[in-house]
Structure formats: structure tokens, C-alpha cells
Amino acid sequence: MAEKLLEVRNLTTGFLTEKGLVKATDRISLTIEKGKTLCLVGESGSGKSVTSMSIMRLIDYANGVILEGNINFKGEDLAKKKQEELRNIRGNKISMIFQDPMSALNPVLNVGEQIAESLRLHQNKSKDEAWKEAIELLRMVGIPSPEIRAKQYPNQLSGGMCQRVVIAIALASKPELLIADEPTTALDVTVQAQILDLLQDLKEKLGTSILLITHDMGVAAEMADHIAVMYAGAIVEQGTVEEIFSNPSHPYTVGLLQSIPGFEGQRGGELYTIKGTIPALGNLPQGCRFNPRCPHVMDKCRQVEPGDIQVGDEHYAKCWLFEEKGKAAVAGKGENIHG
Ligand SMILES: Nc1ncnc2c1ncn2[C@@H]1O[C@H](COP(=O)(O)OP(=O)(O)O)[C@@H](O)[C@H]1O
Ligand code: SF4
Ligand SMILES: [Mg+2]
Incomplete structure (x- = not known):
């Protein structure tokens, strides 16, 4: 087996509701290897986003609590860390992209600035260096005429372009793990395919590991090395993409x-x-x-x-x-x- 980057064991996350404490994930165990993609698939409401937000410990901000389990990332258990320690990891060694690119971008800052800001924050680059690198990142994520686009605001770009910008911001910190939660669901079909191709390309070029969340088995077939199938808060089946498609069992x-x-x-x-x-x-x-x-x-x-x-x-x-x-x-x- 290849080197493990993330190893989640028995992760159980709960929410306090009017009906008392309910478990949104129940003893989730999954492993992501270096340079590989794990697709977490399941119908809407199965607990995929809660899983990813728990791994990032963003669940603490959504009124959730981790009741049990370990989140081992490069020898450290993220489940046991304080929020201020996590800031170093989040958006740095682990980056996240979400379904709606518009809500991830700042509407009053041009997109070049938003990438440059991330570079200054995580990599201590000077203003000039950061701007130059922001343009290179825009080029890398397939945005034509990046010098011109960098000076534009999110509302001047299409949804697909905005998602490319979000990916550029996520990559600015050179993360080892990219968590992408339904990154193409809000986009039209041809743009979806382009964004998936881009993620696949970047994974190969940069060796980034990816946790890709999707409700679409077709997307998983194309993107995954490993698949974990989630149902009502539990992973009910997992295996290599070949195994899951040639011998689906559950x-x-x-x-x-x-x-x-x-x-x-x-x-x-x-x-x-x-x-x-x-x-x-x-x-x-x-x-x-x-x-x-x-x-x-x-x-x-x-x-x-x-x-x-x-x-x-x-x-x-x-x-x-x-x-x-x-x-x-x-x-x-x-x-x-x-x-
Ligand atoms: N902040 C919250 N408070 C209470 N329940 C929540 C909260 N966030 C998510 N849930 C519940 O957790 C379950 C799983 O949600 P989610 O992870 O968003 O599903 P998926 O991403 O697979 O569509 C849902 O039943 C949802 O209502
Ligand atoms: S056969 Fe039984 S254990 Fe298997 S999925 Fe159906 S209900 Fe569950
Ligand atoms: Mg979700």
C-alpha cells in the first residue's frame, strides 16, 4: 500500500438538536494515500459534507461536536488539536473547495488580489512576487489572458472561471490534501467536465491527494483511485475503484x-x-x-x-x-x- 496521508478512524460527529444529540456520522473510517483520490459518494443528506467539515474541524463552527475518533494527518491527530493550532493546517497543508464558487470569493476584491493575498499569508511573498505568482496560478488553472483576468472581479467572470479561481486560491498554499465538496454541482455539464479534467491534471502534476465528494457515481468512476460509499452517516462499502465497479457488493x-x-x-x-x-x-x-x-x-x-x-x-x-x-x-x- 502506498504512503498514507490521512487516516480517519471511527469518526463520529453529532449535532445537538431539539430531539437531543443526533449522530450525523457514525464511526467513519477512511484512508487517503499520497497522490491519490478518494471519492466519497452517496445521496444528498448522507453525511458527506459533515465528514469533510469534521476532518477540517470546521464542524465546530456549525454547532457540531466530534464525539469519537481520530483524524491522523501526517502523524498528528487533528481531532485533538485546538482551533488556533488548526489554522496553520487549514488553508495551508489542507485546502478546501466548495460547491458554490461565488460564496467562496470576495465580491469587492479583484481575483488576482485574492490569490496574491493567500500567497502573502501562507508563503510570506512580497507584494510584487505574490502578484506575479497569482498570474501564474491563473494560467495553471486554465484561465486565458490571466494578466487581464487577474484585474477583474468575480461578477465579471463565469461560474466555471470563478471555480478555477477558487482552485487557484486553494493551490496557492501548495496543499498536500485538497478537499473538494461537490465542486462541479453548481456548474453546467460541459464546464463540470473541464473542472474535473483540471483537478485530474493538477493531481498528476503536483501530486496532491484529493478527497472528492460527489453524489454522482459517474464522476467517481472517472476520478477515483478509491471509493467510499456513504449511507445515512456510515460508510457502507469501500474499495479501489476497480473493485467497486467490477464487484459492487452492498x-x-x-x-x-x-x-x-x-x-x-x-x-x-x-x-x-x-x-x-x-x-x-x-x-x-x-x-x-x-x-x-x-x-x-x-x-x-x-x-x-x-x-x-x-x-x-x-x-x-x-x-x-x-x-x-x-x-x-x-x-x-x-x-x-x-x-
Ligand atoms: N449544523 C447542523 N445542525 C444539525 N444537523 C445538521 C447540520 N449540518 C448538517 N446536518 C445534518 O446532517 C446530515 C448530513 O448532512 P450533509 O453532510 O450535509 O449531507 P451531504 O453532504 O451528504 O448531502 C443531514 O441530515 C443534515 O440535516
Ligand atoms: S442484505 Fe441486509 S445487511 Fe445487506 S444491505 Fe440489505 S438489509 Fe443491509
Ligand atoms: Mg454536501
Whole structure:
């Protein structure tokens, strides 16, 4: 296995609501290797953003609390750090980009200044140096005539250009990890593809690791080295992109794949939708959290929650259908390689 950059173990985040403390993520474990992309996929409301904000400890500002778990980043546990210590890491070694580029940019500062500001802050560059480098960054993220564009304000640029500027700001600190939360969801389809190509390019050129959050399995297929599938606050399946697509195991993953247009597992070429909706936080069913929607539900599923079961090489699913296979796989290997 390649070098690990981020290792999250049993991360559980809660919110205090009128109904009491509810868990938005439940014992999340994931690993991001150096220079690789992990896609976190799942329907809206499954806890993807809460996961990323917890890793960055921005959840503290959204009234959330980390109840349990470790966030090991380069040998340090971010879950245990004070907010002032995190400032050094956030926007520096770890950068984040969000869905809506407009809300990330300052409307009254030209875009060149916004990148230059980040360079001055994180890399102690002089004003002139920072401006020159800001223009180079604009060029790198594919903005034509960067010298002219640098002097423009966000409202003079298209949504796609603004997202490129946001990416340039995120890269200004030369982060080792880029967290991108649905970075293309607000953009039209052709621009989406361009931004994804850009991220892929930058990853290859700069060796940055990426945590890419998306509700779109098609995007994950294109971008991921590893995939973690999230459902109602838990990661229900994870593995390499090859494993997930060639041997999807958890019925929820299978449902997500069957809803991709053109995916071969589709029945009669029709787009499949998973029946039902994600249960509300604080109102999870007993046993497997997917059981009310699962076409394969068994008695046991309604009583006992499944843990991670190994279903392939570097591939795990939380589903009782694989209980026997999992035991055989673990016994056959003589060890459990998870973690
Ligand atoms: N500040 C908050 N207070 C209470 N609940 C929240 C808060 N932020 C998110 N949630 C809840 O956590 C759940 C997961 O949300 P989120 O991580 O945004 O989902 P996703 O990004 O997968 O669409 C949702 O049910 C949402 O209502
Ligand atoms: S454990 Fe049971 S209900 Fe849950 S996904 Fe597997 S078969 Fe379906
Ligand atoms: Mg989200």
C-alpha cells in the first residue's frame, strides 16, 4: 500500500438538536494515500459534507461536536488539536473547495488580489512576487489572458472561471490534501467536465491527494483511485475503484450503479432508482441502516447492524449477505488487512 496521508478512524460527529444529540456520522473510517483520490459518494443528506467539515474541524463552527475518533494527518491527530493550532493546517497543508464558487470569493476584491493575498499569508511573498505568482496560478488553472483576468472581479467572470479561481486560491498554499465538496454541482455539464479534467491534471502534476465528494457515481468512476460509499452517516462499502465497479457488493452501491445512465448492470436499459428515502438522523432503523430500502433484506438485517466484512482485496462492505464469504476471506488470508 502506498504512503498514507490521512487516516480517519471511527469518526463520529453529532449535532445537538431539539430531539437531543443526533449522530450525523457514525464511526467513519477512511484512508487517503499520497497522490491519490478518494471519492466519497452517496445521496444528498448522507453525511458527506459533515465528514469533510469534521476532518477540517470546521464542524465546530456549525454547532457540531466530534464525539469519537481520530483524524491522523501526517502523524498528528487533528481531532485533538485546538482551533488556533488548526489554522496553520487549514488553508495551508489542507485546502478546501466548495460547491458554490461565488460564496467562496470576495465580491469587492479583484481575483488576482485574492490569490496574491493567500500567497502573502501562507508563503510570506512580497507584494510584487505574490502578484506575479497569482498570474501564474491563473494560467495553471486554465484561465486565458490571466494578466487581464487577474484585474477583474468575480461578477465579471463565469461560474466555471470563478471555480478555477477558487482552485487557484486553494493551490496557492501548495496543499498536500485538497478537499473538494461537490465542486462541479453548481456548474453546467460541459464546464463540470473541464473542472474535473483540471483537478485530474493538477493531481498528476503536483501530486496532491484529493478527497472528492460527489453524489454522482459517474464522476467517481472517472476520478477515483478509491471509493467510499456513504449511507445515512456510515460508510457502507469501500474499495479501489476497480473493485467497486467490477464487484459492487452492498445493495446500496448496486442501486447507485444501476442509476448511472449506460451502466451495464442496468435492467432493460432503464434508469433504476432506489426506492424510499434516507432515514432522518436520530431515527435510524434497528439493525442495518439500509434495511427498509433493501431488496435483499433478511430477518437478521432488522436486528443486528453488520460491521465491515471483507469481500475482496482492499474491499469491504457492511452487509450480512457476505457474512460467510467474509469469514472465508479473512480466514484464508490469516489476517484482516483493514486499517
Ligand atoms: N449544523 C447542523 N445542525 C444539525 N444537523 C445538521 C447540520 N449540518 C448538517 N446536518 C445534518 O446532517 C446530515 C448530513 O448532512 P450533509 O453532510 O450535509 O449531507 P451531504 O453532504 O451528504 O448531502 C443531514 O441530515 C443534515 O440535516
Ligand atoms: S445487511 Fe441486509 S438489509 Fe443491509 S444491505 Fe445487506 S442484505 Fe440489505
Ligand atoms: Mg454536501
